[in-house]
Amino acid sequence: MENKPSGPEAPAAPAPAPSDFIRDIVAAHVSEKKYPQIHTRFPPEPNGYLHIGHAKSICLNFGIAREFGGVCNLRMDDTNPTKEDVEYVDSITEDVKWLISGWADDRLGLKPKGMTLEAQQVNGKPDFYLPPKLSTLSPQPSTSLEPFYASDYFSQIYEYAVQLIRKDVAYVDDLSAEDTDTYRGSPDHPGKESPFRTRSIEENLDLFTRMKNGEFPDGARTLRAKLDMASPNIWMRDPILYRIRHSEHHHTGGQWCIYPMYDFAHCLSDYIEGITHSICTLEFEVHRPLYDWILQRLDLPRPLPHQYEFARLSLGYTVMSKRKLMQLVQEGLVSGWDDPRMPTISGLRRRGVTPQALRDFAYNIGITKYNGITDVAVLEYCIREDLNRRGLRRLAVLRPLKVVITNYPAGQVEELEAVNNPEDPNAGKRKLPFSRELFIEHDDFKEVPPPKYFRLRPGGEVRLKYAYIIKCDEVIKDAAGQVVELRCTADLDSKTGGTTAGRKVKGTIHWVSAAHAIEAEVRLYDRLFTVAEPDATGDFKQHLNPHSLEVVAAKCEPSLQDAQPEICYQFERLAYFTLDKNSAPGKLVLNRTITLKDNWAREAQKR
């Protein structure tokens, strides 16, 4: 018996290099040698788990890094201490590493743990630059490397803010949150300048220092850029750069009580890390002028990063916003962020989806600026294609129906040979015990078969996979009239290699030997929502699929006793499964990743 693990190194069909409008831009920059090296980054905020939409972004950013000989930094965009947590930085780090493993892990830019930035001179100007360490090229164990954190740059970002004040393009504003809103105006009406806008540089400097020193309560003052309150672009109407927040930060602790806003921190973090291409989603398009404005206002000696935007992923039959996913978790509607029904990376992983399948999916859907909804069938196709290549075939019965082979001697046991994966000869073979009493799938017998049904029926014949052709002689029912047992006779010469092995019968079904079968808790997952666009109308939770999880006690062939985590098993004719983290020796728990394509179900549906 041979069980070749089907790890992430299983061969994949080579796909042509992807192409899209962002890669076109990068390729042009490479050919004109605009940068010494292409440098992207993946900058999640650690306020939730990564989902398949992030996977799209990860594949883009790391894909560009690997295709153009560059690096992609993993960076925690952690400028809002009230929403963030180390639980999320840990899960994010793990998910990213898992997704890029065997593909772009040699492109992963990290930094030595605890390393701090120091001022240096570049072209005669002071500069802050934090080059990446590649995790797999580093001689140190990877535990000495960690992701980048925007919060590691708070001191530098503060210095840059001071510079803006000195240039008189930033000021401390005393307006309340409500007044700030009112003064901002609306998209079709210009805003109004704050009465504090004309403070002297000295006063601004003094006030900003005192903000940093904790002299003012939350919300009392902000630092604002001095732009144009009449700009048609809301984000150019004196955007807030810093706010006061007296709260503990998961990474910097109690060191700061003022925190930079996204717009201020992000472009500077990109610059500090030497990012060349800062790729984000479409909603940041209107922020780009601000991104450029900030960087251009400072005397920065190195090339400036540029922002490019693409459409985020929307996928049918699920929700993608972190807020909604958080709601599902907190309200106990799923078992956690890694519930196998969740579109999170950890959920998909627990479900049995491989990094390869997710990367194939990202490749297939492409990168554009068009906001569409991707058919979940594309994801399902990518999962099936990948799992078909690597899944170890096993026989298991989800809803058992007892079958007695009346002409097979009681007590006799045969060891039949079965192939582990017809797609992969290297996967080897295993032995399957056969005996007089078996279980077959309840669905594989119909007393009154519908048209075109070619499984077992009274008086009919069917082949037991790897074993004999059997004929149904008798149907035994319980008091309620339910079929509880079948009495069959086998064509004892029809076994593989036997004299009548070549006999054609229309149907082949799976089975397990009753005496040898092992029990498993099998979790059958389905789509989390019943409609393609759960958040199109009303409360998305009203569209939750009540049948998204069904648990059955399955009868499995004995070799499944040795099932390993992170390995894909195909229960023949049924679906792909993987061990759940709740599984333990003696108590198998398996998750259904996805069903096999079922043309019969479709045929039956038509009637």
Place this chain on the structure above:
RNA sequence: UGCCCGAUGGUGUAACGGUAGCACAGCAGACUCUGGAUCUGUUUGUCAUGGUUCAAAUCCAUGUCGGGCAGCCA
């Protein structure tokens, strides 16, 4: 009714002024000791109207429709 962005079969994408192609889905068939896989065939499309051009999905104009932007969130 301000500004920005977008629009190619049912869905997602390609074509970079020169034959509208690919994938998924669908449909039909072949093959099969998985109604799996594989293979073959096939239905369906350039938002509209003008303009530029020998030639427009592509460039221009106008319109229509869709998305984004008014957090001291990211």
